[in-house]
Amino acid sequence: MINPIKLVFCLALFAAVCALEVFLSKRRAWWPGLVLPLCLLPPVLFVLPNVVLNALGVAENSLQKVLSLLMGLLFFAPALVLLAIYWHCRRSGKHREQVEKIKIQDL
Structure with missing residues (x-):
């Protein structure tokens, strides 16, 4: 049975x-x-x-x-979530910088 206290703690940690x-x-x-996703990948690649092999x-x-x-494959989920966060933040940051450049050029 799943302990709700441990579940809440794990969700808060994540x-x-x-x-x-x-x-x-x-x-x-x-x-x-990229530090956090790359820290999660080596253990996943070993597990x-x-x-x-055990499943087969x-x-x-x-x-x-x-x-x-x-x-x-669920072991990959946290690393993929962190990579998706990284990709989204970097992409929105680049978009914001381009909007700022356009605003400066318009002045």
Whole structure:
């Protein structure tokens, strides 16, 4: 059974990490926003092959294999969320800079 206190704590921790990612992604330099997603990728790259190989070896039917592979791919979700936050913040920052340049040129 899922402990609600642990669930709330994990969600709050992930929300704090997402807020930190937004802060780092909005910096002028491009690299601080990539630190957190790149920190999450190596553990995923070590865990994912193990999960895939165990899923292919242990599961009896194809449905169990597919579900095990999907559970293994869920390890990528936090890294993908942080990369999506980085991409969105950098893109909106570039758009904002272009609007500022146009406003300056109009004056």
